[in-house]
Amino acid sequence: MTMRQAKIVRPLNLDEYFMSLLQNIYKNRNLSVEEVSQWLSSAPLTTYFRVNTLKVTPLEVMKSINEQMLKLKYFRNNENKPSVKIHSQLNDCIEVSPIDNSLLDLSPKSEEVIIDIATGQSALRGSHIFAPGIMAMTPEIKIGSTISVYTDLAQRCKKGYQKYYDNPLKIFVGNGVAKMNRRQLFSGDMNPKGIAIEMTDPITGVPSFTLPNEYGMLQNLPSIVTGYALNVNENNLKVLDMCAAPGNKTTHLAILMNNKGSIDALDKSKSKLKKLKLRCDDFGIENVRIHHFDSLISVDSNNKNIGSEIKPPFKVESFDRVLLDAPCSNLGQRPLLKIEAFEKLIKSFPALQKKLLINAIDLLKPGGILVYSTCTITIEENEQNVAWVLEKYPQMELMAINSQVGSSGITQVGLSENNCELVRRFGPENAKEDSIGFFIAKFHKKY
């Protein structure tokens, strides 16, 4: 696959703590802080769509995406169209390449829209602009006007601002067509919803496409690998997903299990669990039990919970498979246009993750598999937590992850070289995959 770099945006607030954090992680991979921060602040350019194979085949989804691509203004025929193909190792994963840069109209337009940082990050990954993310719109814009879209890294633009917003930290994200005007956005309904700008020419060239909810979902490549890593393709498995919401991985597991066996999906966040429920309904998933529950207390150590077969807290050694997709410092998300590295917060995660790991190991049956994953790049939350498990629990050993994607773990930080080969790290060192930062470890409980 040929890689193309998006326009680099230098993130703000790269304080000393964050610089030394990046330097420590990547020093033995020969990557400078500058290179890593450029990687973090640029968007992955390949889009991945995981197909809900309960309802539709990857070929049907590819056909639908291809039809939408041909309707885009740039392509009159198949020439230069983004490639849409099934991932070489992941059968349910469709890979869509970006639109060729030379086809995009990236010339500045006289009318402009300012969006917030989170919306800017999504736009760089191919999303249209939804009404709540718009901060300002110049007065002349009518529905159908072609406009330039900027994200406000300075966070100084007031909601509803009427003039041209002049700030050196106003970053161009591309051109689009207005679907709403100022009146709809800033007067009358105080909470306008829906697409306000259809992005036609995002600076990254990442194309937008819309598919019925039941067809599947956009998902980052390492998250799809995580679902496969749990090896759920055996009959009637009892699976626990300890931090499940909004269910990106739970739904994948349910589909890989072909709606057989059971998944107990726990999460502390009630609102995010609602999304998991909706997604299960859309996808036709029937083997998931959703529990609004704190996984830190998910073990019924004193055998007090009579219903512990089907609701938490559960008896020890209840599950054949456990997924711990842990809460983490989130420093692998890309593009990160503004990095706020709160040292105290970042340093709080390893202890929380260890407590969750203790619960996970207690709940796993001997012979079972535990997958631990994070969407961050710190050594403390990744290799060092794995090393801690191996030292504290002699019954736990690492297993190889079947997919040959990502790279090995970082050496000389607590994990042996052999064990580093067994875990998967995704980051700026991966020349092949242009993904978010991520980490996956797969354990086997020997006894």
Ligand SMILES: C[S@@+](CC[C@H](N)C(=O)[O-])C[C@H]1O[C@@H](n2cnc3c(N)ncnc32)[C@H](O)[C@@H]1O
């Ligand atoms: C990385 S996200 C999980 C994403 C999810 N696995 C997916 O693929 O869609 C981490 C989740 O952990 C949840 N969480 C944090 N602490 C928790 C706890 N003590 N018990 C259960 N869930 C917790 C958060 O609410 C958050 O939804």
